[in-house]
Amino acid sequence: MTHVHKIYLYPLWLRIWHAINALGILILITTGITMQYSNPAFKLMNFELAVNLHNISGIAVSVSYFLFIIGNRLTHNHTYYRLKLKGLYTKLTLQIVYYTYGIFKNQSPPFPISEKRKFNPMQKVAYLIVMYLFVPGLILTGLGLLFPELILENIYQLSGIFLTAILHASLGFLTSIFLIIHLYVASIGKYPLNNFRSIVNGYHDTNIH
Ligand code: HEM
Numbered sequence: 622m623t624h625v626h627k628i629y630l631y632p633l634w635l636r637i638w639h640a641i642n643a644l645g646i647l648i649l650i651t652t653g654i655t656m657q658y659s660n661p662a663f664k665l666m667n668f669e670l671a672v673n674l675h676n677i678s679g680i681a682v683s684v685s686y687f688l689f690i691i692g693n694r695l696t697h698n699h700t701y702y703r704l705k706l707k708g709l710y711t712k713l714t715l716q717i718v719y720y721t722y723g724i725f726k727n728q729s730p731p732f733p734i735s736e737k738r739k740f741n742p743m744q745k746v747a748y749l750i751v752m753y754l755f756v757p758g759l760i761l762t763g764l765g766l767l768f769p770e771l772i773l774e775n776i777y778q779l780s781g782i783f784l785t786a787i788l789h790a791s792l793g794f795l796t797s798i799f800l801i802i803h804l805y806v807a808s809i810g811k812y813p814l815n816n817f818r819s820i821v822n823g824y825h826d827t828n829i830h
Contacts, residue, residue, distance in 0.1 A: 630739050631823045635698060638688045639820055645682035648674055650797050657790065676767065683760045689752065701739040702749060712742040724809065734825055744806070747799065755796045762789035 631639075652675040655665045665671075693699040715731040720743070723731075732741040740748065765772040765785045773781040807816040819825045 626827045627824045628734070628736055628827065629823055630734075630825045631820055632692075632696065632698070633823070634688060634692045634696075636820060636823060638685050638692065641685040642682055642689070645678040645685070646796065646800065648678040649682065650793065650800070652678070653790070653793050679760075679763050679767075682756075683763070686756060686760060702745060704742075704745050704749060709742060709746075713746070716741050716743045720806075720809075734827065739825075747802075751796065751799050755792050755799070758792045759789060759796065762786075762792065765789075 652666070652671040655671040656668070656675065659665065659668050659671070693702070712732070719728065719731050730741065732738060762785050766782065766789060769782055772785055775781060776784055807820075808814075810816065815826055
């Protein structure tokens with residue numbers, strides 16, 4: 622017999638942050654690519670519209686980032702992100718072997734979800750890098766491009782705006798790669814839509830046989 626045990630893992634504030642962040646970043650990626658490859662002969666979207674949408678979504682994502690930081694500080698959600706460096710390599714290897722082999726052989730996950738553990742070690746590492754390196758990096762470089770008087774005019778012989786733009790676009794590219802993997806990994810499991818339902822209603826279902 623299978624019965625479902627529900628764990629409340631995604632509190633309301635986190636779901637609100639995630640919704641603004643996900644929608645905002647989708648718009649940022651679309652308008653960012655549009656601006657990058659824009660040329661008068663081939664218009665993906667009106668250029669002015671792309672710039673305005675990019676600025677507005679960038680500000681929305683930046684403001685909601687504070688919700689993520691403050692929410693994590695004030696609740697126990699930050700405990701799920703705690704990473705022990707000791708043994709990390711072995712744990713990551715176990716998780717990679719599961720994702721590339723075990724899962725296709727119906728083996729059980731090496732780090733199952735519980736009240737105490739929301740993320741496996743690979744999710745922890747990915748979420749830490751994205752949320753504490755990529756997103757803040759995008760926010761800071763984005764602010765620099767929005768208010769160029771804040772950044773250095775030249776760094777050695779190179780224009781400060783040019784360097785900031787390269788850094789911003791590179792981080793945007795890396796975040797897009799993360800998003801593709803994030804969507805794939807979220808769909809893994811017995812029922813592909815389960816995790817997507819969880820980030821909307823807050824509850825994770827575990828099937829107990
Ligand atoms: C269409 C866009 C997106 C969808 C459908 C989506 C889906 C999901 C799902 C299903 C989860 C719960 C599963 C899990 O905890 O791994 C989740 C959690 C998470 N997502 Fe996304 N995501 C999207 C975009 C993003 C973006 C753009 C970022 C960051 C830049 C992001 C960062 C996170 C983080 C950090 C968590 C864990 C939050 C926590 O529980 O503390 N997501 N997402």
